[in-house]
Amino acid sequence: NAGVTQTPxxxxxxxxxxxxxxxxxxxxxxxxxxxxxxxxxxLRLIHYSVGxxxxxxxxxxxxxxxxxxxxxxxxxxxxxxxxxxxSVYFCASSYEGLAGGxxxxxxxxxxxxxxx
Amino acid sequence: GQQVMxxxxxxxxxxxxxxxxxxNSSTTLSNIQWYKQRPGGHPVFLIQLVKSGExxxxxxxxxxxxxxxxxxxxxxxxxxxxxxxxxxxxxxxxANxxxxxxxxxxxxxP
Numbered sequence: 001n002a003g004v005t006q007t008p009x010x011x012x013x014x015x016x017x018x019x020x021x022x023x024x025x026x027x028x029x030x031x032x033x034x035x036x037x038x039x040x041x042x043l044r045l046i047h048y049s050v051g052x053x054x055x056x057x058x059x060x061x062x063x064x065x066x067x068x069x070x071x072x073x074x075x076x077x078x079x080x081x082x083x084x085x086x087s088v089y090f091c092a093s094s095y096e097g098l099a100g101g102x103x104x105x106x107x108x109x110x111x112x113x114x115x116x
Numbered sequence: 117g118q119q120v121m122x123x124x125x126x127x128x129x130x131x132x133x134x135x136x137x138x139x140n141s142s143t144t145l146s147n148i149q150w151y152k153q154r155p156g157g158h159p160v161f162l163i164q165l166v167k168s169g170e171x172x173x174x175x176x177x178x179x180x181x182x183x184x185x186x187x188x189x190x191x192x193x194x195x196x197x198x199x200x201x202x203x204x205x206x207x208x209x210x211a212n213x214x215x216x217x218x219x220x221x222x223x224x225x226p
Contacts, residue, residue: 035216040125040218041218042120042122042204042216042217042218042219043159043204043206043216044216045213045214048213058213059213059215090158090159092159103164104161104164105149105159105161105214106161107158107159107160108158109157109158110158
């Protein structure tokens with residue numbers, strides 16, 4: 001099993017450009033999440049999905065959109081990138097949602113995005 | 117909104133010394149999780165605590181959940197160079213999402 005994979009690993013964008021980050025998991029998890037990690041601020045939840053075809057906003061959703069067309073994939077889009085979106089982006093997945101019992105989140109390796 | 121504060125932000129210890137990081141929430145938590153992130157890596161789940169006053173051990177790591185379920189701690193006995201990384205707590209209140217602490221970056225000096 002590859003677990004959770006993310007593409008690309010690195011990306012540099014100019015302000016105003018768009019891009020899509022892809023997250024894939026092969027563990028048949030129902031729940032998937034996108035986080036951003038900034039120095040001194042821990043991980044903040046951007047959007048999440050409780051199943052195929054569903055998405056929901058997290059703590060910092062502005063400037064991002066997501067889609068979950070297939071159970072194994074969760075896409076994060078930036079329509080018009082801004083320097084404030086420079087960050088490391090982590091995708092995670094879990095068997096059950098956060099309202100369930102013991103939930104382990106499995107994280108991908110991350111995508112380092114720089115917006116100039 | 118819910119906040120999870122973690123202290124200290126950085127900790128440098130000599131190999132063999134003990135290390136503790138503390139996590140405090142502004143609201144009562146239903147459970148708390150701990151993750152470790154190695155430099156350049158991704159967070160890896162360590163443990164989850166659910167019960168008030170719960171204490172769990174993993175070899176040299178001891179995790180505690182406060183009686184009021186608003187704070188937690190991770191204590192490492194006799195640190196080793198393999199313990200280097202950033203330790204995050206992540207708390208959840210009710211059905212809300214996980215809120216991660218700011219992390220404690222541990223450096224172990226050989």
